[in-house]
Amino acid sequence: ISFLKVYPNGKEEIKSRRINPEMPIPPQSTAIHGITDEDVKDCPTFRQVARSLADQLEGCDLAGFNSSRFDVPMLAEEFLRAGVDFDMSKRKFVDVQIIFHKKEQRTLEAAYAFYCDKKLDNAHSAEADAMATYEVLKSQLDRYPDLVNDIDVLSKEYSSFNNNVDFAGRFIYNEEGVEVFNFGKHKGKPVSEVLKNEPSYYSWMMDGDFPMNTKQVLTKIRLKELNG
Incomplete structure (x- = not known):
């Protein structure tokens, strides 16, 4: 767990500590962050630090990158598992990734230029937009090896956005x-x-x-x- 706490006067305070996940760390995860089971065997569990962490975050709003889908839901779930009442409804949330997606151009013309290296003529004409969209999709499938050429996968895993009430989207x-x-x-x-x-x-x-x-x-x- 690492967090950067920024006070109203601009003071910055960063804290980091490793947590024992109480289960084996998959090799795929270790390959990303470099942390092994041996590294965390003597570290505290989340339950052991939950109250202290909640106290340190008391009165704080929360920000992160993709935090609305990952960090915040995970933190909320772990506090609940630990029996710590950390009221998320009192916080404000800032997701830097969402700001990035909203501020940087995400038009069809931009996608066509990025993926196909072409200028979209007659933009916003129905036929040109339809053809360009299909070219972009084909280029995406060629560019990303993990992007499966399957409608179910493309629909459920890459194109589904809901106005969730709970973090899991139930x-x-x-x-x-x-x-x-x-x-x-x-x-x-x-x-x-x-x-x-x-x-x-x-x-x-x-x-x-x-x-x-x-x-x-x-x-x-x-x-x-x-x-x-």
């Missing part, structure tokens, strides 16, 4: 801003409506193998309806 906001299920037999139905008509579904999810954050969000929705 619940999402629909166009009206209502929390709806994003899986199973109730997919697309409002969570509050399902819990009202089928109370046992709440118990099934709470007893099931769902992330703790998902269960926490489900409980909040249920309590909101009960108190509403």
Whole structure:
């Protein structure tokens, strides 16, 4: 765990420590970060440092690169597992990757120039855009060895973005801003409506193998309806 704490007066404080993950570190991971099982065998577990870490982050907003999809959800889940009440709803989040994607040009013309090394003439004409889009896709498949030429993979793993309510995306906001299920037999139905008509579904999810954050969000929705 490493974090850089920046105070309002500009003071910077960085802290790092290794954590015992309580499971073997895969060789593929060691190849990336260089940390082995031997390196962490005598290090504390997250549960042992969770309270201290929460105290150090008290009053802090959180920022990172791809943090909205990785760092923050993982941190929230680990605090819950450790039984530490670190209220994420009180924080503001800044994701540098999202800022990067929003500020740098992400138009079809830019993609066509980057991937195909061509200038897109007649941009925004339906036919030119359709042909250019297909050329970009073919070029992406050629450029990235790990990009599988399979519609299911391209759709589910590379093209799916949802307005998640919980970090795992089990619940999402629909166009009206209502929390709806994003899986199973109730997919697309409002969570509050399902819990009202089928109370046992709440118990099934709470007893099931769902992330703790998902269960926490489900409980909040249920309590909101009960108190509403």
